[in-house]
Amino acid sequence: MNVDIGNALASVASPGVSRESLERLDDQVGDAHERIERGMADAEHGYEALNLPQRTDPTEIRAAVEPVADAETLLTIGIGGSALGAATITDALAAESDTEAIYLDNVDPAWISQLLENRSLENTAINVVSRSGTTAETLANFLVVRDAFESAGVDWTDRTIVTTGESGPLRNLSDRHDLPSLQVPDGVPGRFSALSAVGLVAAAVCEHDLEALLDGAAAEAETLSGSLFECPAYAYGATAYALDQRGAGINAMVPYAESLETYAEWFAQLWAESLGKDDLGQTPVRALGVTDQHSQLQLYRAGPRDKLVTFVSPGELADRPIPDTGVDELAYLGDSTLADLLEAEFEATEASLAAAGRPNVRVELEGVDEYELGGLLYGMEAACVLAGELYAVNTFEQPAVEWAKKATRGLLGGGDFEEADAVAEKTELRIER
Amino acid sequence: MNVDIGNALASVASPGVSRESLERLDDQVGDAHERIERGMADAEHGYEALNLPQRTDPTEIRAAVEPVADAETLLTIGIGGSALGAATITDALAAESDTEAIYLDNVDPAWISQLLENRSLENTAINVVSRSGTTAETLANFLVVRDAFESAGVDWTDRTIVTTGESGPLRNLSDRHDLPSLQVPDGVPGRFSALSAVGLVAAAVCEHDLEALLDGAAAEAETLSGSLFECPAYAYGATAYALDQRGAGINAMVPYAESLETYAEWFAQLWAESLGKDDLGQTPVRALGVTDQHSQLQLYRAGPRDKLVTFVSPGELADRPIPDTGVDELAYLGDSTLADLLEAEFEATEASLAAAGRPNVRVELEGVDEYELGGLLYGMEAACVLAGELYAVNTFEQPAVEWAKKATRGLLGGGDFEEADAVAEKTELRIER
Structure with a gap:
């Protein structure tokens, strides 16, 4: 990912951060980076997540999912970090896959019943994810789904993949029934596990390119360095932190692609659970361009000066021309495509916040594919770890x-x-x- | 709806509002109610929205949708207030309908193409909604969809319902092709139009009970009175306002039913666009119980003291037992149902915020049906209008x-x-x- 923090400068926005303050902050970034590097080198709890691009073995994951490679539907049963990383990837790339990926991350009985009703379970696979193997919501849903398979006369043991810790009820179950299983890596909190088996099993069943996901993440890891001016991830984390210190206690994450809606949810967990402690932490708000221009923009532009708006520009999109109307008032649309319209709305909204002196940051992707997604996920994780160092909180717990x-x-x-x-x-x- | 503001009292939470302050605030509520009543009586812009339960004619709406009553899929093309009210209703009641309701409220070309691909357009109806008839996103999408119908050899003029203002390109189009059409009522901003044709056309195609929706809203209207202690809607609006004044600049809306996820989006527009002006207004955050306990709860409980959390309890739910596991650690789940688990998690989360001194309010429904939904939508609109009076902003504009x-x-x-x-x-x- 590339990052443009120009609209967060004090010369543009209030709150804003001056270039001088950024220079001063960069000393802290240098120290924080040393701490992060040490944590990575020593595989310390949490910091180990930043080693995943090197540690994760895509071949092992592909081998584990092989028995259910034919699945038309994949039900992932997990909640929080056990669902959101995987869902971010499969939702972003849904158009590329013939397998429908569904996430059971709530225990609403009406909703579960609706999801299971009229579904051909022979063509469905189950991916159950819980480190402890005791997460109440996940286990309850798994029991309900298992029961539905039994009622339908489908052998769930043929259709289930387990991702869990070294021990616990799910590990025992997997051993007893000889289920394909993967391990939640040690030292990696759920919200930082997108680039491990936790996030990649679903991607593998959907036949996405795991190597490209990890390569994109590795390329982002290469940029980690002692200066925010040389590392997009740190530039983002440091700017968000500096704006929070200056009054922007809210961080609205606004991707301009429908397929990245789940990414905003993933980011919201990452940011909230990692930094929300000791009465500190920015509150993430998930939004969506252009939809939310017709819902939240009034507030972002004219409400309290308590917000950073983070735009994610998806880069080039598959396109679709807008047919001509023959109506004079709408003639300007007829020469354009939907992608032109989306791009113009993005630029206009970004500029409209800057014109009103409201800080915003642009995160740029070069398309929504495995490589770029890997970079985005890794980059935001690194940004969050850096911010945690600056806040001096324990980024990796959620007491x-x-x-x-x-x-x-x-x-x-x-x-x-x-x-x-x-x-x-x-x-x-x-x-x- | 019923409202319980006990956990927003200063004796429980900080920020909190004391009983004495509530008494003082009630004088302002009395004055604001007089202003609101006058606006309703004079059918003033905006206030007129609170008259919709009396003004909306369900028979007219049902007659208009009759030509597409057989639709298996309804594509509603609209954005912001032209989509969110309708989507709140049809998403909440989706389990009761054989018609799938889809909303085209973004201009992402990849997403639109995916929605149209492999869809049998003969069985699809179009519901296009724009007051001005010139909304760029809506018109662009409508042109694309119309084109897809033509390419598939399906006569779109047989399958399209228009909801628009008295004049404009969509009105002209509807006149030219003699399409069934309905009018966006005068004096009702989009975000307040859920209980007009704007929100009810989709509900009618999905065969929901329009009379019950309006009756539920009318029952809520009956409670409007000069005291917050006698009116759940005003109790909610006044408490949210008072907490904002005391530092809770964020309002997290957390329904405990998957089917109410869209309601939280509708609320976010209502609150943001109505109150977010003059550097004022609470920032709405949409969340979902229990899913977001594993994402946002850490922040809500231990982050900055800048939040009101609003829980929506859905009342009784269709249920599903949790099968027994035979695993000791999970034995406690085996005696329960999913609804028991959901209810316990709701009560536990609410209490966990109170125990940490974090203000929260409970909105109670007696089930998720047309009557209760009508009450919820009307109640939150009235709460918002009251809050607008207290902030002394122009609730009904979005400049x-x-x-x-x-x-x-x-x-x-x-x-x-x-x-x-x-x-x-x-x-x-x-x-x-």
């Missing part, structure tokens, strides 16, 4: 979600937890119809 | 989006606009791979 997990378990009779008791003590002030 | 529209037009050769010139003058600071 605040434990409370609700215990409360849930307690509420369902899975043990004695004081958190579950707190639920009953809710303060009420109800206004009823 | 900040004009700049980019002019620039787009200029860039495509549709006239001389200085905004287009500004695009070329972009400040660059590029960091390349």
Whole structure:
């Protein structure tokens, strides 16, 4: 990816960051980069994620999925980091694959029933992903899906791939039934696992080019260096951090390609769960160009000065001409294509924020393909790790979600937890119809 | 809808609003309600939206869609308020309909091509929606779709319904071809038009109960009164406003039903475009329970104290038991259903925010059906109008989006606009791979 931070400069926007401040910040970036390099070299928890382009073996993943290579539908059962990286890749490249990739990342019973209804399960494969093998949502959904396969008379053991840790219920299950299985790599938090088996099994079933994904990531890794002015990923991370310090507590991620909508969701988890701690962290907002120009642009341009808007320009798109109308008022459309219109809207929206002094950054891809996606995912992960160093938070933990997990378990009779008791003590002030 | 603001009280959360402050704020609510009532009585621009439950004629809408009642797929071509209200309804109720409702609300050529490819256009109907009849994205998509119908040898004039204003290119087209057409009501901005033909044509084609939608909205209208303590909609609007004033500049909308995901998008437009002006307005964030517990909860619980989290509890759901595993660690799931799990996760997440002193509000539905949806849409519109009065902004305009529209037009050769010139003058600071 390339990054253009011109519209985040103090000469353009408020909040903005001056060139002098960027120079000063670059000293911190140099120190942070040393820390990151050390973490990578020592395969430390979290930092190890940045080694994945070298560590991941695409041949092993392809071999594991071979038994279900014929699948017309792939149901990936996972939640959070166990789903979003994979979904980002298969959604971005959906037009290139004959396999439909579906993600069961919620436990809504009506929705699950609808997804399973009228589906030919003989042609469906299951990809269940949970490091611990005990994630309540994932296991519940897996049990429901397994049951549906049994009811349909389809042997689920022929159609299931497991990605999990070294031990735990899913590992035991996989051993018992001799299922093809892959390992969630050590030291890699879920939200940083897109470039491991966690993110690549689905891509492999959909026959995407795993080598190109990893190569694109590796090329991005090559740019990591001690200066934000030489590394697009660090330029992004440092600029986002600097703007947050100056009042832009919100980061709206706006890709200008429908196929990158899931990428914005992946980014939102990466950014929120990594940096949202110690009362710090930018709040990610996922949006979509051009759709959200008709929804969020008014606020971005004229609301509080608390936002960085990050545009992702997808580069060249397959195109489609706009037929002529014969209507005078619309004649200007008739000479154009949909891609021209999309590009003009992107440039116009970017300029409209700059004209209103609202900071924005452009992330540029050269198309939406495996190589570029690998670079984008790796680049944003590196940006996030850098930002974590600048905030001085523990980027790779997510302690605040434990409370609700215990409360849930307690509420369902899975043990004695004081958190579950707190639920009953809710303060009420109800206004009823 | 019912609303519980207990977890937004200062005794629970920080920022929070004390009971005394709520009492004081209630005086402002009384004044604002008088203003709103006057606007409704005089059918003033914008306020007129709150009269829709009485004004909208479901019989007229059903008659208009009769020629395409057999459609297996409905392509609605519209953007922003011309799509999101309709999509909220048909997505929420998708399980009840045999007609698939698809929304063309972006101009991405690859995506459009994929949507049209392999689709049987004989069984497809078109619903094109634009008040002005000149919205660039909508007209471009309509021209592309019309062309695809012609290429497939299907007469688009037999399969198209138009919803537009009194005049303009779409009105002319509809007159020329004698298409079934409906009118975007006067005085109703797009984002407030869900309960007019704009939102209900798609619902009618999908055979949802329009009367129940309007009845639910009318019941919500009955609650509008001079006190937030007697009106759920005003309680919500006033609490969100008060929390914003106290530092919660972000409003995360989190429905706990997959079918309400689009509702969160609709809300995001309503809130952003109505209140985001004069450097004011809360930034809406769309999220989804339980999925986003594994993505955003860490930030919501431990990040900056700048958020209100709004939960939507869907009430009773169709259910599905979780089969037993035989695994000790997961035994607690085997006695439960997916709905039990969803409910426990909802209560646990709500309590986990309260335990961390983070303000949240619960909006309660009694199921996801037409009546409840009508109430939810109307309630949130009334909440937004009230908040607009409290902020003293012009709730019903969106002037900040004009700049980019002019620039787009200029860039495509549709006239001389200085905004287009500004695009070329972009400040660059590029960091390349």
